[in-house]
Amino acid sequence: MTINLQSHVLRRTAGRALAALGAAALAAGVLSAVAAPSSAAPAGEKVIVSEDFSGGSLPAGWRVVDGTWQVQNGRLVGTATGGNNKITFGRHLEDFRFEATVRFDKVAEPTRWEAFGLDVPADGARPWWIATMRSGSNASNGLEFAQMTAAGAWNVTNTAAAPYAAGTGRDVKVSIEVHGNQARWFFDGQQMMRTTSLVRSADGVQALFVNGSTVSFDDVKITELPANGYLRPAGSPVTVIAHRGASSAAPENTLVAQEAARRAGADFIENDVQPSKDGVPFILHDGTVDRTTDGTGAIRNLTSAQLKALDAGSWFSPHHTGARIPTLAEQLADLRTRGGNLLLEIKGAHTRDEVAKIVQVIREQDMTKRVFIQSFEVNALKYTYELAPELPLGLLRSTLDADPVAIAKDLHLTAYNPGNGALLARPGVVADLHEAGVAVMAWTVNSAATWKALDALGVDAIITDRPAELAGWNDAILHGAQPRPxxxxxxxxxxxxxxxxxxxxxxxxxxxxxxxxxxxxxxxxxxxxxxxxxxxxxxxxxxxxxxxxxxxxxxxxxxxxxAATPAGLAHLIVTSGADGGAVSAMMSKLAAGRYDDVAKYAERQSGKHVPAKYATVIAADARALHTQQP
CATH class of the missing domain: 2.60.40.10 (Immunoglobulins)
Structure with missing residues (x-):
């Protein structure tokens, strides 16, 4: 790789200066929600198609599939009175940017559209994926990511409204950035929406579509991008990563929390994986099941059958009673079929064989392009790279390394993922990592004030317990207005x-x-x-x-x-701090249904063998149960 040294030094110095300025502004309490400073463009971009149609005829290799396509006055003009007329070109790319200047010259109605073909067979056959723009682009569905299925049905996965209508006679600069199953939509340089739902083929190319309109295109450009789609492009908000799912709204690390995060607009689900006693990877954060289930014991001492029998929802709320601890395979299957990507933390020390089992499950679920591995454990990352070099890696850190860039290079990292406090104390690290082509994902941030500070430093992603709120905060910035709370x-x-x-x-x-x-x-x-x-x-x-x-x-x-219940009263007695004899006496009376005797005993022993503040509550619950007896 050849780097212009002067340019490299200038970019690095500028990045540090911007980071220092952001830190100073934060300290002064004057940091505002402005666009994040753009990081240096990563090396490795390659222009595949660059066409201004100055030759006067269709470029070589461009294939008219249907409709009328011709070059007029230095622009490519497509006309369709009906149907989805298209022209294909380019070649299959996993990571690319599709840019063009678009102008609607004539439309049958504002709902008619043009589209960028993101993955289209060269002969135009179904299925294909497109990024659509209507002439009435400021409608709620003015912009779309959509699939035409093999059966000829529409599958619209994402919609958004542009800030104004494209209308007719107006040039609009449009750009779509694609990385595997992910794509970002830019309208006049500003990101409007993002999808993680593309289904990619092995050989699909690029295309342009027109529907019920005459549309002219200029400056069509396809640029192959480096595989790290986790670096935030200019004009994009931070990536929203839901910590243990939407863990502020649903029981963490369950499929319920995953669904809540998906509906909240999270770009990634972050979860933790550990093996059961019989070697099955399960989704669980703690080393034991005590806090988040109705069971007890270390996860590594419990079989998969024992783990699947546990209730992982009622601790959070009665509404979630019956939620189960998912296996990694179950979680990946849910993401594959219902949408979403996974930031998977390998939790705690793992042997090479245990990491190999995780990799095996990811491959069996056909999810290698939608899983990002992170860990505090360096060995876990080394094993992952040895076993599956195609999986992106992130190193979790509570404090910053002396040289994050060096360790990122040594471990083949795609991202460096520090605690937000450590990052804000040393903000120049963001520019250094970006210069090396490494993304930065900060954890775990639930405060809008800290979101604002990290956004200003150019952080690429934020891990949060509040994905709905962060997604809404992003939308407010993108659309230039702070919503009412x-x-x-x-x-x-x-x-x-x-x-x-x-x-x-x-x-x-x-x-x-x-x-x-x-x-x-x-x-x-x-x-x-x-x-x-x-x-x-x-x-x-x-x-x-x-x-x-x-x-x-x-x-x-x-x-x-x-309400007073026998189970609730039993819990109260056991956790009251009463001495062993008092607990035994009250529990035996409770088991016999002698609630009035429980109340009398608690009152007699109040301040002696039963703490006074609990004795009053025990007596009240016991008398309530006594009055309910027939």
Whole structure:
């Protein structure tokens, strides 16, 4: 690789200066939501097609499939009174940028369109994938990513509205950047939407389409790009990576959280993988199942059958009772069929054989082009590279290495993934890594103020528990307006009935907000953390949330009823801190259904063998159960 040394030094110095300026502005409290500084273009771009149609005739190798296509006045003009008329050209590319200047000269109606063929058989046969623009491009579906299936049916995966209508007689600069199954849509230099749903063929080429219109094209350019599609192009927002799925709104590392993240607009799902006792890779963060299931024990000491029998949802809220710990194979199958990409953390030390099993599952699920491996464990990354060099790698770090660029080169990294605090303390690292062609993914960030700071430094992706909010924040910046905040309480579900054995998470989803305050009966609680129901009175309770942003404050309220149940009372007794004899006495009375005796015993031993604050609650629950007896 040949690099112009003077240019290299100037770009590196400029990148550091911008990073330092962003850090200084952050410290002064004046950093604003401006477009991220563009990083140096990575080496390796190669122009495949560059056509301005100055030759006066169709270029060699361009194939008219149907409709009328001709060169007039230095532009390629396509006309279609009906149907999807197309012309194919170029060659098959996995990673490329498709650019052109487009002008609608005549349309039957504003819903008519032109399209960029992203993966089209050279003969124009179905299926094919396109990026569509209507002349009424500011409609809600003015821009689309869509597939024409082999059966001749439309599969529209993504829609967006451009900031204005292309109309007729107006030149619009359009660019689509494709990396495997991912594509970004740029309208006059600004990203409008992104998809992760393309299904690529082995030999599809590029094409132009017209439908119910006459459209002229100029400056058509196809550029082959380096494979690292994780570097953020100029005009693009940060990539949204959902930490353990949408873990603020659903039980982490489950298919429920994955679906919530997908619907929230996350670009990637981040999850953790570890082996069961019998060697099956499962999706779980902790070394034990204690915190996020109804079971106990280390994951490596439990068989796959034992793990699949556990409830991984009720700890979060009763609404999610029955959710299971997915295997890696199940998670990948869900992503393959329903859409989405995976940032997979190999959690903890793994042997080479254990990493080989992970790679085997990824290959069996045909997901090598949609999985990104990351880990704190250097050996896990080395094993992955040896076994599957086609998989992109990211190194997780809590603190920064002395020379992140050197370790990135040594480990063949696609991304360097530090904690956000370490990155903000040394922001020049972003420019250094970008200069080396390495992306930067910061974790785990749930604050809009920190999103803003990282965005200004040019970070490529942010891992967050709040993917819906980050996706909404991105949209607000892209469309040049800060939305009014919204708030919704997703857990506990409004109107639900709970008992003391449950620990529902205070789950709040917001958009357009910088801060969120949550209270339970007026007392502050932390969003995303389990609620302690052991000290509450029986009856109705109120959770209130307030999301505050530049455009105001949005409230949300949810109520639940705390009921006395034998299971709840048993949990209360066991966790009350009472001495062993008192616990045994109360549990034996409870088992016999002698609730009134439980109440009397707790009151007699209050402040002695039973802590006073729990004795009162135990007595109240026991008397409530006594009154319910026939």
């Amino acid at each position: 919204t708030a919704g309480i997703v857990s506990p579900v409004n109107g639900t009935t709970l008992d003391r054995a449950q620990r529902p998470v205070a789950g709040v989803v917001t958009t357009g907000a910088d801060t969120v305050q949550v209270t339970l009966d007026g007392d502050p609680v932390e969003p995303g953390k389990p609620l302690d129901l052991t000290a509450l009175s029986l009856g109705r309770h109120v959770i209130h949330a307030e999301a505050t942003g530049p455009k105001g404050t949005a409230p949300a309220t949810s109520t639940f009823t705390l």
